[in-house]
Amino acid sequence: MGPHLLDLARFFFGEPQRLFAQEFNAHPRFAGEDIVSVMLHYPRFACHCELTWRTSGYEAFIEGERGTLASYPDGRLTITADARTVTEQFSPQSYDWADADYGFAHASIVAANRNLLAALRGEGLAETTADDNLKTMRLVFLALESARRQQAIAVEVP
Numbered sequence: 001m002g003p004h005l006l007d008l009a010r011f012f013f014g015e016p017q018r019l020f021a022q023e024f025n026a027h028p029r030f031a032g033e034d035i036v037s038v039m040l041h042y043p044r045f046a047c048h049c050e051l052t053w054r055t056s057g058y059e060a061f062i063e064g065e066r067g068t069l070a071s072y073p074d075g076r077l078t079i080t081a082d083a084r085t086v087t088e089q090f091s092p093q094s095y096d097w098a099d100a101d102y103g104f105a106h107a108s109i110v111a112a113n114r115n116l117l118a119a120l121r122g123e124g125l126a127e128t129t130a131d132d133n134l135k136t137m138r139l140v141f142l143a144l145e146s147a148r149r150q151q152a153i154a155v156e157v158p
Contacts, residue, residue: 001051001052001059002036002038002049002051002140002143003136003137003140005049005050005051005059005060006038006040006049006051006136006139006140006143007132007133007136008060009040009047009049009060010132010135010136010139013040013042013045013047014042015135015155015157016040016041016042016047016139016155017041017042017043017154017155018041018152018153018154018155019038019039019040019041019139019142019143019146019152019153019155020038020039020041020146020151020152020153021036021037021038021039021142021143021144021146021147022036022037022147022150023035023036023037023144023147024036024037033147034052035050035051035052036051036052036143036144036147037049037050037051037052038050038051038139038143038146040139041152044064044065045062045063045064045065046062046063046064047060047061047062047063048060048061048062048063051143059071059072059073066081066082067079067080067081067082068080068081073103074089074103075089075090075091075092075103075104076088076089076090077089077090090104092104092106092107092108093107093110094107095107095110112127112128115127115128116128138155139155142155
């Protein structure tokens with residue numbers, strides 16, 4: 001899920017100025033790190049992405065000057081500002097063939113594949129491009145490097 005959450009942060013906020021990551025192995029059943037905590041720094045706010053196998057309560061937590069936003073695995077989105085919290089519940093489209101435990105994953109795959117197929121047919125542009133994916137993967141590798149070095153790393157925009 002990690003690259004997807006970093007991609008979501010890029011979609012909403014663009015490229016961060018720097019990032020700091022830490023990695024942990026919390027569950028012995030996993031051979032490698034099962035938690036990678038990434039803090040993305042922007043000029044006026046920070047976005048925390050918990051790249052984990054659902055060991056935290058949320059998927060993404062964004063804290064800015066005016067409030068916070070949290071996205072949860074069950075489709076809830078909460079926004080807190082001016083001492084007031086608003087919660088909205090989103091539900092994925094369901095399919096007979098889909099495993100309900102994967103919620104939004106299957107619905108997003110259908111929409112993404114529909115968009116890519118249309119682009120291949122010349123019926124518009126693909127929302128997902130190789131260049132965009134490389135920018136997200138750059139954040140993934142910078143996060144791993146940050147965790148290894150145990151320091152924040154500047155994100156150079158190519």
